[in-house]
Amino acid sequence: MSKFNHSVKVPTQYRATAKILRTALEKQKSIKSLIFEERHARVRSLQAVLKHYSDNRGAVDQAIEDTGLLTENPNLDPSLAKVLVTELIFGRKQLNGESKPVQTVRRFKEKLQQALTGALTKEEVFKPRYVRINTNLLSIADALEYLASEQWRRKELPADASYPDFLAAIKSLEEDEFMTDINVASVLIFHPKTAYYWASQDFVRSKKFILQSKGTCLAAELLDPPPGSTVLDMCAAPGMKTVHLCNVMENKGRIYAVEQSGDRYKTLCNITDAAGCKIVTPILGDALTMDSNSCPDVEYILVDPSCSGNGMQNRISVVDEQKDDDRLFKLAGLQAKILSHAMRAFPNVKRIAYCTCSLWQEENEKVVQFCLQVNPSFKLLSGKKALRNKWQSVGDSEIANIGKKCLYCRPDSDLTDGIFLALFEKRREGDED
Numbered sequence: 001m002s003k004f005n006h007s008v009k010v011p012t013q014y015r016a017t018a019k020i021l022r023t024a025l026e027k028q029k030s031i032k033s034l035i036f037e038e039r040h041a042r043v044r045s046l047q048a049v050l051k052h053y054s055d056n057r058g059a060v061d062q063a064i065e066d067t068g069l070l071t072e073n074p075n076l077d078p079s080l081a082k083v084l085v086t087e088l089i090f091g092r093k094q095l096n097g098e099s100k101p102v103q104t105v106r107r108f109k110e111k112l113q114q115a116l117t118g119a120l121t122k123e124e125v126f127k128p129r130y131v132r133i134n135t136n137l138l139s140i141a142d143a144l145e146y147l148a149s150e151q152w153r154r155k156e157l158p159a160d161a162s163y164p165d166f167l168a169a170i171k172s173l174e175e176d177e178f179m180t181d182i183n184v185a186s187v188l189i190f191h192p193k194t195a196y197y198w199a200s201q202d203f204v205r206s207k208k209f210i211l212q213s214k215g216t217c218l219a220a221e222l223l224d225p226p227p228g229s230t231v232l233d234m235c236a237a238p239g240m241k242t243v244h245l246c247n248v249m250e251n252k253g254r255i256y257a258v259e260q261s262g263d264r265y266k267t268l269c270n271i272t273d274a275a276g277c278k279i280v281t282p283i284l285g286d287a288l289t290m291d292s293n294s295c296p297d298v299e300y301i302l303v304d305p306s307c308s309g310n311g312m313q314n315r316i317s318v319v320d321e322q323k324d325d326d327r328l329f330k331l332a333g334l335q336a337k338i339l340s341h342a343m344r345a346f347p348n349v350k351r352i353a354y355c356t357c358s359l360w361q362e363e364n365e366k367v368v369q370f371c372l373q374v375n376p377s378f379k380l381l382s383g384k385k386a387l388r389n390k391w392q393s394v395g396d397s398e399i400a401n402i403g404k405k406c407l408y409c410r411p412d413s414d415l416t417d418g419i420f421l422a423l424f425e426k427r428r429e430g431d432e433d
């Protein structure tokens, strides 16, 4: 007689997660849209397991094969097995209930752990939790005082610490420690294990703290519009960089924040409002139709257009993302069009920052190269210099006069999302490179 009680059902959250994974794998569909369609109440827990699977897919699949979990248990659904193994090894590290699949996977726990020892998992890349202080609502000094009162220990580096010293210090952060960022003063860095804590923390809810990956904070830092200036944020929603620009400008001056999607425009309005931005004028429209009549006196422009997004670390993907040349060609065309428009339509512009969350040259150095060729009145500034040389990853040096001046944030080496940044300045008469 079987020792399993077959009437014990697999908990709904495991079944719902396995269903999403099965559909994503069979139909090569996006997990994000499948989760969106799923009406299961515990979407967050579904998301967490699928994210762990997406990060450790190779290792989980290999461990299932090496341990014979499916061959020895032919009735076990493969997608459910992946979900249960992921939850047991990478997720909550325990499984609910006494259903047969749950008991089977539990029985294999030791073998699975052995098979996974030494396997290269993506989660081994140290992913700190970055928390940015929204200085519209809370000063840096008050934020540090608050953290001390909450028993967080500040880890400080000597003033002459190099960028490699800084990265090494992040990697050895204790779970109750934090550091301030070497490039962006309002960015705080916490241990990866605090990510769930910060997701629902009070100051995050009230927008005094903003959860924003460090790489995406470099755009406003590089553009550096002074308080009182006039800024155009050409592709603004959801508004993370708009809020940061507002902080850099000490909430003084004016920011035209343009967004063409109606839904995303509403989000932009809500976020900038909740974040205490007093100088943002949101505009629902196409950035390509903006000019010095609709947005007068623009001096600084941020161009953060739609891109392939392949640098984003929080993407949940269970199918190998191939380079799609046709899509990149179309995206690069739009990116170049928007950046070129920024260079042409605003006579008072002084500096422009361009950024993408892509690691493909087609959307990055190539767009920069094209726009400089057709807009010779602009020159490229050294991003590394703008960060006081406290940076390492730059663009492709083969692209002469361009690559080395552009910045990359590379997840493995810079411990943040994959981001590309370029900073342009309008030439003054007689200006050399």
Ligand SMILES: C[S@@+](CC[C@H](N)C(=O)[O-])C[C@H]1O[C@@H](n2cnc3c(N)ncnc32)[C@H](O)[C@@H]1O
Binding pocket: 234, 235, 236, 237, 238, 239, 240, 241, 242, 258, 259, 260, 261, 264, 285, 286, 287, 288, 304, 305, 306, 307, 338
């Ligand atoms: C990468 S996101 C911007 C993220 C935003 N800067 C932030 O930090 O939160 C790109 C945004 O640009 C918008 N967009 C794309 N093309 C546009 C255009 N021609 N005019 C205005 N908005 C555009 C997209 O709808 C999308 O919301």
